[in-house]
Amino acid sequence: MFTRLGQFTFRRRRLVITVWGALTLLGVLAAAGVGSSLTSDVDTAPHYESQRANRLLSRAGGDDGHIYAVAQGARPPDVAAAADDVRHLRGVAHVQDGIRSRDGRSIAVDVAFAKGQSDEERSAAVDAARDRLRRISARRVVVGGDLLQDEEFSAQSQKDLQRGEAVALPVALATMIVIFGGVVAAGVPLLIALAGVSGAFIFLLATTALGDVSVFAVNVATMFGLGLGIDYGLLMVNRFREERAAGLEIEHAVERTVATAGVTVAFSALTVAVALCGLFALDVPALHSIAAGGIGVVLAAMAAALTLAPALLAVAGRRIGVGRVTAGVAGCHGYFARIARLVQRRAVPVILVVGLGLVVVATPLLHASFGRPDGRSLPRSSPSRQLWDIGHAQFPAQVAEPVTVVARTSSTDPRLEAWVDEVRGLPGVRSVAVDDRSGMSVVDIVPAGDGQSEAGQRLVHSLRRDRPAFPVLVTGNAAEMVDFKAALFGRLPTALAIVALATLVLLFIMTSSVVVALKALVMNALSLGATLGVLAWVFQEGHLSGVLGFESTGSLDVLAPVLVLLFALGLSTDYEVFLLSRIKEVYERIGDNDTAVAEGLQHTGRIITSAALLIVVVFAGFATGGFLVVKELGLGLAVAVVIDATFVRTLLVPAAMKLMGDRNWWAPRPLRRLHRLTAGPGKPEVRAATFAP
Incomplete structure (x- = not known):
């Protein structure tokens, strides 16, 4: 199937590029439509007690939200005059003024808005009240409140999105030019990323038909889309250059790229999408739109990598040389192969030192406390x-x-x-x-x-x-x-169990090994625990606050650890798929576990390191934002990638696979038979370990 897909994209390359150009333009237009349906609400499902009580209070009357003004150094008559003007505005329920500060130097005004208004009517009333209060003659006037805070959450989120893109895209392009040694090759992954993000916005726009979309869904989709799109594009370009270096003509190199790297991309995308499906198991509606955006961007990035990337490679042809990414990857004599051999000679000490180190890094998570966004989350x-x-x-x-x-x-x-x-x-x-x-x-x-x-x-x-x-x-x-917290953490074990089981199934389908799939989950657990520990150490305890430009609230945003956990699980499995697919390919050819691990790491070490560097650039760009939640997500995912691509994939995986030897490729006979039935004709099978029952 993948070979035929490669043939199709080569022969219809201009049509494929045209279609993706139209979809990208449609995605840009969809982004504007999504923007009008964003919400910063992160409430639980309506059956929880607090939500039932809120509905009772709403039916019993009262107001529909407040704004407040604090006038410092103002004359009381000026404040009273402004309050009286606001009191007569359409849509205002009541106004309380003359509230003195503790030091007596400031006066506050509390404005409550009437129920029964449309969103447009309430917005007009809030704007009119804010404008009048700002005109109080005073040394300083600050206007805010719950209604304006939600608006500022959305505005700051959009600002962080633009800032993240402005930082990440140029730096990522410059980094890829250095990696590939050319502008044309560097441009392909970036185009894949942009196409993937555009596809995600189309998906999110369709989601708005079912209800409001969380403001965080846009940031997550953009952040994740850029990172995964660059990852997948990098893998496709690298494999194309390897095939060209091996002497294949452009057409056959494109076919071979889709048939090999394309399969890896497909499995990677499916495992990431499965990880994000775990968000649907949590009883928080806002997370469902974030999951929809994440799954949309993963599928869009996969589709772009499998169709647009080979079409671009076919058109660019010889302008994408064999360059430095593929240099020196053959055999077991390169830098990463030497690291693998060194780790294999010291497998037990490496596992003990790195494993215990990751456990220690995870310990701040034991004392984690959680909160929801409030005024302190803003700059x-x-x-x-x-x-x-x-x-x-x-x-x-x-x-x-x-x-x-x-x-x-x-x-x-x-x-x-x-x-x-x-x-x-x-x-x-x-x-x-x-x-x-x-x-x-x-x-x-x-x-x-x-x-x-x-x-x-x-x-x-x-x-x-x-x-x-x-x-x-x-x-x-x-x-x-x-x-x-009950809605989120009460169902989190179920969500993680579903994700773990689905990931095991997908990894088994790819590797035909139960051991390798289980090992991948254990490695992911170590990596994710350390990531969340770093998150608690930085944002809850306030370390590096001066460097990163934030003030600790003494807790983690309650959404951040869950989103980092599931998105980072997808990314960790992504790198696992990159590495295992190449190790399995070599093992099928030579049947020697240690050599397969060394050669597989040599083939993928540079590409994983390059992909990790680029995705860290993207996530770090978003970590420069002013909204604390977005900053936690950006830094958390960047740390997850660094830990996974270095300590886990480069050290722990080779050490663990050395200790397991040929047992790595073991599976029970019934599962092996099932795998043979689903492998398809002509597809090579990993040979069974000699000790298999």
Whole structure:
């Protein structure tokens, strides 16, 4: 099949390039359509308790969000005049002004917006109120709030996207020119990456028909699309140059490239897509659109690598020379082969030192704590970040985030009064207020610390564990965080089990070995554990904050570890497929495990290192952004690639395969027979180990 695909793309190369050109243009147009459907909401599924309580509160009346203004050095009459103007704006529910700061130098205004408005009407009301509040005569006026914070999350995400592309693309192109020694060869992987990202935007636009798309889906799709597209393009170009160096004409070199490297790309893309499917098992709707974007970009990058890349290679022809990537890869006498031989002679010490080292690096993860994005996730230039800092320093009572209990009973119910007295005596409770609303009682309990603090979450667990005699639902920031962690981490083992099983099946299909597939999962676990440990060490504990340009919030964004875990699992398997496919190819030819490992590493060492370098450039470009979540994703994935391409693929894999010897290629007889049936006619099989039962 892949040989026929190579023949087709060679013969219809201009048609293939034209079609991909049209798809890329369509993807650019789709990007604009996706932008209008983005949301920064990362709520849990609607059946969780906090979401059910929020729906009750919404039906009981109240407002539809707030914005706040803090005027420093302003005259009270000027602030009152602005507040009165805002009070008369269409769509404003109520305004509270004259709120003095702790030091008496600032005045705050709280604007609440009426329910029942369309998104356009509410947006117009928010803009009008913000514009009037900004015109208060004062030394400094800062306007922010939950409604504006969501807007700033989206805007900062888009800004980081543009910044990441501006940093990554030129550096990646320059790096590829150095790697390939020519502009034409360097341009092919970049075109594959751009085509893959364009395909992902078309996929995301289709996803908007089912609902809003997470703002993070665009960043992830772009980041991942550039990285994988460059990876796949690099592999195809490198194999084409090897085949040309071996004396094949352009047509046969294209066919051979698709039949060999193309198979590797297909298996790699499938394993990455399977890893991302794990996000659908988690009970967080925002992650589903991120998964859709990730899967879309993987499939688009695969399609571009299997069709556009060979078409471009056919057109470029002799302008893509045999160059330095392929130089010296033959046999077992190159740099990476020598490393493999050295590791094989010291297999046990290498496994102990590197394995234990990765375990030690993972230890900060044991003390990890998690939070959701808030004002601190934005750069200091952001109004919402400035308002967060000022509010917590000067207006602690106004920014307190209570745990809210919705009680289905009257505020005069003696049982409620007795329960409220008990709650006031709970450890960590600062204040309690009761409000009667539409036949329900709303109890606001202010805990010590901020809304996502451990104290607040402990209070939520306590309130839910020891419920009163009347029906209650617990919500608020702390309760939403508790539910979010339950939705995310409660189903994470199931998601990982599904991903691991599917990855095992795909690796077995590729290698016909159970041992190699299991070893790959163990290696991935070590690599990913170390990656998440680095993430906790940097962002939770605040190390390297000056170098990376961020301020630690004392926790990891709750989405970042899960996204890094599943996306990095896909990338780790990606490199495993690159290496194993070449080792298997050599083993089928010569039947010697140690030589196959050394020669396989020699063939792929430079390409894996080059691909890792390029993908680190891409991810590091996004790590320069101002949105803390995007920075965590960029750095986390870059670290994952570095660890995997160096310590794991170059050291641990050769050492482990040395110890296993021919056992690497073992599989139970029933599975071997199944593999033979599915291998297809004429396809060589890995010979069974002599000790196989």
